[in-house]
Amino acid sequence: MKNAEKYARGYYMPPKKCMKWAEKDYIDHAPIWCSVDLRDGNQALIIPMSLEEKLEFFQKLVDIGFKEIEIGFPAASETEYEFCRTLIEKNLIPDDVTIQVLTQSREHIIKKTFEAIDGAKHAVVHLYNSTSVAQREQVFRKSKEEIIKIATTGAELCKEYKKKANGHITFEYSPESFTGTEPEFAAEICNAVIDIWEPDADNKVIINLPVTVEMSLPHVYAQQVEYMCETLHNRENVIISLHPHNDRGTGIADTELGLLAGGDRVEGTCFGNGERTGNVDVVTLALNMYTHGVEPNLDFTDLPSLIELYERVTRMKVYDRQPYSGALVYAAFSGSHQDAIAKGMKWRDEKHDQHWTCPYLPIDPHDVGREYEGDVIRINSQSGKGGIGFIMEQQYGYDMPKAMRENFGYKVKDISDKAHKELSRSEVHQIFKDTYLNITSPVDIVEAHYTQKADELIGAKVKAVINGKEVECSADGNGRLDAVANALTTEIGMEINVDTYTEHALERKTTSEACSYVGINVGGSIFWGVGRHSDIIVSSVKALVSAINNAMKK
Numbered sequence: 436m437k438n439a440e441k442y443a444r445g446y447y448m449p450p451k452k453c454m455k456w457a458e459k460d461y462i463d464h465a466p467i468w469c470s471v472d473l474r475d476g477n478q479a480l481i482i483p484m485s486l487e488e489k490l491e492f493f494q495k496l497v498d499i500g501f502k503e504i505e506i507g508f509p510a511a512s513e514t515e516y517e518f519c520r521t522l523i524e525k526n527l528i529p530d531d532v533t534i535q536v537l538t539q540s541r542e543h544i545i546k547k548t549f550e551a552i553d554g555a556k557h558a559v560v561h562l563y564n565s566t567s568v569a570q571r572e573q574v575f576r577k578s579k580e581e582i583i584k585i586a587t588t589g590a591e592l593c594k595e596y597k598k599k600a601n602g603h604i605t606f607e608y609s610p611e612s613f614t615g616t617e618p619e620f621a622a623e624i625c626n627a628v629i630d631i632w633e634p635d636a637d638n639k640v641i642i643n644l645p646v647t648v649e650m651s652l653p654h655v656y657a658q659q660v661e662y663m664c665e666t667l668h669n670r671e672n673v674i675i676s677l678h679p680h681n682d683r684g685t686g687i688a689d690t691e692l693g694l695l696a697g698g699d700r701v702e703g704t705c706f707g708n709g710e711r712t713g714n715v716d717v718v719t720l721a722l723n724m725y726t727h728g729v730e731p732n733l734d735f736t737d738l739p740s741l742i743e744l745y746e747r748v749t750r751m752k753v754y755d756r757q758p759y760s761g762a763l764v765y766a767a768f769s770g771s772h773q774d775a776i777a778k779g780m781k782w783r784d785e786k787h788d789q790h791w792t793c794p795y796l797p798i799d800p801h802d803v804g805r806e807y808e809g810d811v812i813r814i815n816s817q818s819g820k821g822g823i824g825f826i827m828e829q830q831y832g833y834d835m836p837k838a839m840r841e842n843f844g845y846k847v848k849d850i851s852d853k854a855h856k857e858l859s860r861s862e863v864h865q866i867f868k869d870t871y872l873n874i875t876s877p878v879d880i881v882e883a884h885y886t887q888k889a890d891e892l893i894g895a896k897v898k899a900v901i902n903g904k905e906v907e908c909s910a911d912g913n914g915r916l917d918a919v920a921n922a923l924t925t926e927i928g929m930e931i932n933v934d935t936y937t938e939h940a941l942e943r944k945t946t947s948e949a950c951s952y953v954g955i956n957v958g959g960s961i962f963w964g965v966g967r968h969s970d971i972i973v974s975s976v977k978a979l980v981s982a983i984n985n986a987m988k989k
């Protein structure tokens with residue numbers, strides 16, 4: 436980049452330091468939420484939503500718990516107007532939900548807006564005009580006084596139309612392009628509007644401070660918000676609303692610091708859809724609060740169904756790494772993360788801790804409709820024994836000895852590395868079965884008979900098939916497994932020492948099978964085998980034979 440001198444900071448600091456917000460370290464209660472999906476989100480889409488799509492999205496927003504929903508700009512198009520009328524005439528707005536409509540400060544647009552909301556029980560009429568230096572100079576080519584006049588004329592008109600309206604109407608005013616406006620001027624124009632609207636405890640007004648274009652660090656916006664909170668007239672009857680966009684990628688930080696600075700209300704969209712880089716993502720905001728133990732008053736327990744609807748009606752995609760919502764945000768591929776998550780889950784099961792503290796997972800995936808199976812531990816060449824062992828245990832019931840987990844882990848990652856792809860759980864299971872389970876070639880045992888001998892020895896008489904040839908052999912050992920291993924040693928010409936033996940029951944729906952794991956030491960190397968059978972002795976011998984077969988393949 437060779438042209439930095441082309442740019443200069445386009446924001447203005449308040450005339451005094453406003454840093455009280457910095458003393459707080461978290462947001463201790465949910466703000467008033469207002470969804471602007473159907474207006475700011477919709478106006479930024481390649482193909483704006485149809486009437487049916489808007490109706491479906493509106494219903495979902497209601498289900499999630501939004502009590503204020505900006506449904507559009509009714510003067511903008513026939514669809515916008517019809518949508519508003521349909522909601523009202525078909526009685527689709529619950530009594531505790533307020534619709535909000537946006538209007539420019541132009542008489543014919545205000546008039547049409549009031550016509551659109553006729554019959555609504557509650558509505559917010561949202562009036563805006565641009566106040567930034569750039570807009571004043573370049574777009575409107577007007578003085579500060581003339582810009583104030585646009586706002587006050589609109590405010591007066593709204594007041595007049597309200598007198599004739601039959602529902603409960605709340606006013607909202609936005610000094611649009613607030614972030615490029617001198618804070619003193621923003622306060623002056625907002626105060627002029629507040630003075631006209633004369634809010635009181637029963638008729639509060641909303642002053643919305645939009646980050647129309649994000650142009651500063653988040654703490655600058657926080658200072659601007661705090662300054663406005665301290666400077667606005669009739670503050671106790673003014674609801675301070677925040678409406679951040681995300682041009683610098685810090686819309687969430689703007690909103691969170693803005694709330695610390697005195698914001699009461701947040702306008703945003705699901706997944707951050709909206710003009711350019713989008714509006715602030717309310718899902719992230721709400722779940723950030725939730726993970727601090729604060730009830731957000733929005734219910735995202737079925738996030739997958741919201742994503743499905745959103746992607747269908749907006750024709751946008753939720754990014755794979757979108758906080759809380761993306762397809763990959765719970766996935767751990769890498770070994771050390773998987774190991775820590777698997778241990779964290781186990782710890783949680785054992786301790787029944789009240790709080791969620793699992794490493795690497797800032798939220799319990801179940802709380803937002805995601806699954807541990809499939810969503811969390813995923814296998815590729817970066818994976819390790821901890822995660823792979825976790826899948827084998829959780830999903831398939833195999834509790835491998837620790838050393839065998841390592842052996843299997845390397846086997847799986849090697850296959851993934853060479854195939855250069857992620858492996859599904861069933862593929863991992865198949866590798867396990869092919870590698871270790873009841874392996875019968877080149878050695879298979881057809882029959883085995885055991886006798887209890889003196890000195891606590893066990894004798895084994897074995898009929899086996901080795902490389903396709905039937906043989907009979909026998910030996911003693913200090914247990915059945917040892918005896919069989921000794922019997923086979925002479926026939927296969929390989930010294931076998933049983934190094935590890937573990938077993939457990941494998942519960943199935945109606946029966947229970949025994950599962951045995953045997954590690955044998957052959958010439959200093961360990962080879963593993965697994966046996967499954969309804970009989971524990973047979974299962975252990977099958978594990979031994981599987982291990983021998985693995986050793987013979989080397």
Ligand SMILES: CC(=O)SCCNC(=O)CCNC(=O)[C@H](O)C(C)(C)COP(=O)(O)OP(=O)(O)OC[C@H]1O[C@@H](n2cnc3c(N)ncnc32)[C@H](O)[C@@H]1OP(=O)(O)O
Pocket residue numbers: 475478508510511512538539540541544563564565574575585611647710
């Ligand atoms: C930051 C935001 O997201 S603000 C919301 C933006 N959303 C939208 O604009 C979507 C819906 N808008 C529309 O459909 C159209 O713009 C309409 C129907 C509202 C108006 O349409 P038109 O009058 O044909 O066009 P347009 O919006 O270009 O009008 C621009 C004129 O309005 C003036 N104007 C723009 N905003 C405002 C405002 N808030 N208050 C008063 N006048 C305004 C401009 O200065 C310009 O004036 P000029 O004609 O004297 O030059």
Ligand SMILES: CC(C)C(=O)C(=O)O
Pocket residue numbers: 475537563609611612643645646647648678680
């Ligand atoms: C109308 C206003 C609130 C707006 O959408 C913005 O400034 O981004």
